[in-house]
Amino acid sequence: MGVATLTEFDPITLEISWSRLISIADEAATGLVRTAFSTIVRESNDYATVLMDRNGDSVSENTGGIASFSCILPRTTKTFLQRFPAETWQPGDCVITNDPWLATGHLPDFTAVSPIFYKGALVGFAGSISHSPDVGGALWSADCRELFEEGIRIPPSRLFRAGERQEQLVEILTANVRIPGPVMGDLEAQVVANEVAVRRVQEFLDDTGLPDLQGLSEALQERADRALRRAISEVPDGTYTATLEADGFDEAITRIVCTITVDGDSMVIDYAGTSPQVDRGINCVLNYTDAYSVYPIKCALDPFTPRNEGSYRAIRVTAPEGSILNPRFPAPCSARQLTGHLLAGVIYEALAPVLPDKVIAECGGAPTMRALFSGLNRDGDRFSQVLFASGGMGAAPHRDGLPTTAFPTNVGAGSIEAYESVAPLLVWHKQLRADSGGAGRFRGGLGQEAEIEVRTDAPVRLSLLSDRRDHPAKGLLGGLPGAPAVIEFDDGTRPHPKSRTGVKPGQRVKLLYPGGGGFGDPKARDRQAVLDDLADGYITAEAAARDYGVK
């Protein structure tokens, strides 16, 4: 027992240590979310907290948040280490950046990393990512032509040096954003979250008697790596491909070609043949491409093993430089999720022939569809509100897709009553959209529709970030596609789905969120399930007859 056991890292001690390190990351995340001014952090879970060893390798990650962000944070930390070598860090430092290429792919996300010192030595790092309430520039939009229009870019810089806030940086940042209070409030919440993690790791080392995290980190990485490799080895060796198209921007349709090569216990995901980068904000930097490729694989193959650096070793992701999945600086990338969220669908389509029981059809909620309203309310206060709502999830091999649930991201919906209390907007309805789930032996999840009226005296700005107008979520193995996205004003006109436009007082906007794709042949669907769907109004009589042959 005792110290001897700890250094050997038996499966009991490892379990205890890992759980404790995960709960430290979770504790750091809790304060971050609860104090967040960014609705995107709160409702869209756009945050992550990670503990890293002194090499910047992830040891444990928080359990909520954006799963894929956690695998980017260690990379960003490693670039910090290049810029600020290990020996230059001091207790109380915090380095931040929002550089899309170094971090999570667009300017609104800030990464903040603080060193963990124990008994005078640097033993690791605590990091957090949070979507800022504002980064200046063109609000959150998809139609900028260059990165520079999208906001302020902070290269890796010390926000704190030995506990002292670097006012020059703060001044530069606050001079470039619309709401400096909440922006700094959220950044400082990240620093506080890191400090919580730093303190807890120090207590953990005290309790365990370990001198640092290195030995433990290696042992935990080995376990995570082993678990994923074990799962990959069960996939038959071979090369699997699929191609997907999405709306892209105007005539530049996005085409994603995915080739997955499974060789023993490792996997390469390559995107050769994918569309070139475009001069609009839907380019997806390689970090983001990588994160959103690894995540769906983990979900399908090894969902229950906790993650750390080892979870990402067995999979290599490559995309041609200059493509929409690996654009060159300074490509605009503010709405990179419109491209990155599509990857899960194409990966699952490629793997469906060999893993038909482990994948789902394409999701209507991928990519997310966002409508951002901003302007002044009648009291003269500025408001900026995203309506959070999701399309339907793709059908699974053994049951219908979940309605109004996002995948691969995990976006919550706020309360409409609360939404109406903070912005001069009225939602006349928000309800399931009949017939939007792709038909199949198992039906795609339903999307939803919402109608919003502007109720203030001045016009309001509406920024739209959406896809799937022309390319609905595909079905899998015989399943039919879900319904496409529709955005429409009450006069019947349809705005550009990736644009910034004005909405007049009293005008209404209708948003129809896409449904998920179906799984398997609709004719094989259980007749009673069709009748139940009909009774509950999930499908219309017309669709029952047309898609399922049930009258």
Add this chain to the structure above:
Amino acid sequence: MAAQATARIGVDVGGTFTDFVLHDPVRDLVATGKRLTTPDDPSEAIIAGTERLLQETGLSPADLHSIVHGTTLVTNTIIERTGATVGLFTTQGFRDQIEIGRETRYDLYDLFLEPAPTLVPRRRRLEIPERMDVHGTVLRPLDEAAVRVAAKRLVEDEGIEALAIAFMHAYLDGRHEVRTAEIVAEMYPDLPISLSSRVAPEIREFERTSTACANAYVQPLMRRYLAKLENSLKSMGVAGNLYVMLSGGGIASVQDAKEFPIRLIESGPAAGAMAASYLARQAGLDHVVSFDMGGTTAKMCLVENGAPDRKFDFEAGRVRRFQKGSGLPLKVSVVDMIEIGAGGGSIARVDEASGLMKVGPRSAGAKPGPICYGRGGTEPTVTDSDLVLGRLDPAYFLGGEMALDLAAVKTAVAGRLAPALGVDEDAAALGIRRIVDETMAAATRMHLAEKGRDPRRYTLIAFGGAGPVHAYDLARLLKMGRMVVPLGAGVASALGFLVAPPATDLVRSHVGRLERLDWAHVGRLLAEMAKEGRALLLQAGAKPEDIVAKPAADMRYVGQGFEIPVPLPSLAPGEADLPGIREAFRASYTERFGRALDELPIEALTWRIACSAPGRDIHLSGVANVKTEAFADAARARRGTRQVMFEGVGWQDCAVYDRYALAPGARFEGPALIEERESTCVIGPGATAEVDGFRNLVVTLP
């Protein structure tokens, strides 16, 4: 007759057993009882058990002052989906809100996760043309003709047994809901109707609607059940009142329970927290963590200044019991406790993918139970590990009524678990204990951290069958200096029914920035709630002069989405109180999050009143009705010596004491085992223990 009616009975109807505790301060009587629950009609077991208890104590039904009742019926009805056929009326355009819900996946990695339940299927959710805005202005009048058509369809075509009504912004102004209910009641006078503006008048339509639906779902059953119980007690000759335990730890009248049965959702667990609060008050402890560990779960709760922490939302009927987000959100006042899947029956296994050992949340339950019960269990559990490590006496489990099979456990640990882990059998058995204790410690740390609390300042009060067995290690891991274990720890939670105060929580929403609030309106809301609270407490047996109303508001910085409770200075706050209210917000915020933000505006969303009268202090030395001679000299209570394995130390000779033979003033040192019928308390080397004047075991950790 009236002068004699001094006996009180607490009854806890659980899934398996119905527990009783009787206390009569005048006659100086304490008695406990236990019967199998009668699921088809739980009042049968209550009546039979009450009769038996009266018989044993020589009392008559007329001697009963009151019966306080807690039940898992509400929670089980939701878990087992055995409630009423419910219909729902919503504002036009919003009938799907309970199905759309929060739109999140509660497990990020599970592609096939089961969705959280929906109590009312879409075909029974009808929309009524009507709409109010966020200021309570009617944008669309109520279509009364549509109400009639919809009611007829739900009752006559769909056969609903209860109706929920939840309109947009009804927390501000419930008049459309009230009018709708009037129309439906004219048509169908016996149909139970739950209004969201009455059940949970709080902003956020999904949670409010979900609460109204859940109330409707359990209402027909609870009405029948409570009426039947009242009648049976009456025909038995009981003149005293019947009260129920609310989820927030207060007691309420049966009338209140029939109208808002959903408030009984955590009725049973609340009793444990109330018992711990009573013990804390008795021992003069202001900073306590209550720890109740049973067969399948462990519950931890913060108890400060003699009262448990409460919160105003809860998740019921989870698809995955311990997974946040997998259940129905309810806006009800509950004791704020964390419940995790760590109990005596929690099963240890080796995870195939990672090769690491896991303990729980799966439990062997009562059947097949741990291996040592010899009832067919084959997987090692926490209780099995406690037995192998010497913490439990195979011959003195349940006071010797049940022999434990140590050999079978050893075979299983040595034969399967230890080899799979690549460690020896002692390490494997100790590993089970280490993991379960670390899991509980992590959950407790997190729970306290969310409230800005440091466990080191707290005392652990442990009870439940497995609580005293694991309390020492939990306290040690949390770096607590002290733990307290009451006499009769295995059955102590039933005490909660007898010490709980009449109490109720009221709520209204009114959203605004502090500097722009309509304080006259706030004053009206608070006065209205205080009045309503008083009336409920009078019904629950409180004296008018004892009733205290504490106002508070949920606030946040403008732009945030998470509110924190802030106490208000009076029932009629105004502009002049603003600096004080801001300061109180800053203080609460700083306590939780370690900093405050000076320059940002603050808004309030929800206003609350906590109404309560003092609880009863009962004077008894535990609820164990065992007559054993007790000694202040611990040596005379010593029963023998047993070998126990302690982490980092190995096998140790450990003194074994008879809990019932330890009198106030008895002192001894660890390592030691203190055995009573339903539990064993373990204390480690270097600790000292002393029995206090209430016969609590007070352990000081090294």
